[in-house]
């Protein structure tokens with residue numbers, strides 16, 4: 001993967017990538033073997049959280065479509081494909097939980113949507129109105145936040161397979177991670193291209209991320225649930241260093257003008273990990 005200079009080059013690359021989680025792949029998962037391996041119970045709420053957040057992509061996709069970012073033809077092509085990949089991640093994790101002995105009711109996703117707090121709907125309307133006010137200058141904000149979410153998701157999955165040490169889960173998550181890596185690349189590429197257009201876009205994005213960014217899923221899920229996932233996966237001396245290296249560090253390397261935003265991600269995650277209530 002080289003560094004693309006235009007959105008068109010990036011989207012052509014992404015659309016040429018075959019899916020990893022095909023029906024053949026899902027059929028190849030040794031589902032009968034899931035119960036033969038132990039998993040620490042502390043990871044079960046983490047798996048449910050990841051399942052829900054993956055499936056809720058459909059909500060975020062619709063919100064994005066109602067903004068100028070969603071009306072950008074290249075972004076539209078990217079999120080059209082992206083929004084078909086994420087729900088499969090959620091459904092695959094749901095099947096894993098079922099095989100492990102944690103079956104869901106048939107309409108579980110309806111319940112997840114119904115349980116979204118009212119505050120999410122309010123903040124989503126405010127975010128959408130703000131995006132419409134700034135027009136296409138808001139696109140790097142959406143794409144940068146998307147990139148941070150995908151980077152933290154990818155690293156969260158890696159931490160989960162390393163720590164849970166369940167062979168079938170590792171097989172599934174390593175495959176999901178290949179698609180997440182493509183999402184990181186796409187969001188980051190489009191964000192960079194839009195940030196390079198003007199200093200105003202850089203300042204706006206830096207400001208919004210610094211003031212308003214929260215970890216992936218928070219808002220549609222409760223803050224306590226988000227914090228539990230982060231504390232379970234990233235506790236220990238290595239956790240915050242990995243966030244600095246693989247998330248904040250990459251933001252500094254790839255995105256012009258986002259110093260405060262990068263620092264915010266480190267500080268916010270450090271607060272959650274130290275269980276300090278400043279976030």
Ligand SMILES: [Fe+2]
Pocket residue numbers: 054085086089176180
């Ligand atoms: Fe995903």
Ligand SMILES: [Fe+2]
Pocket residue numbers: 086150153179180183
């Ligand atoms: Fe993703």
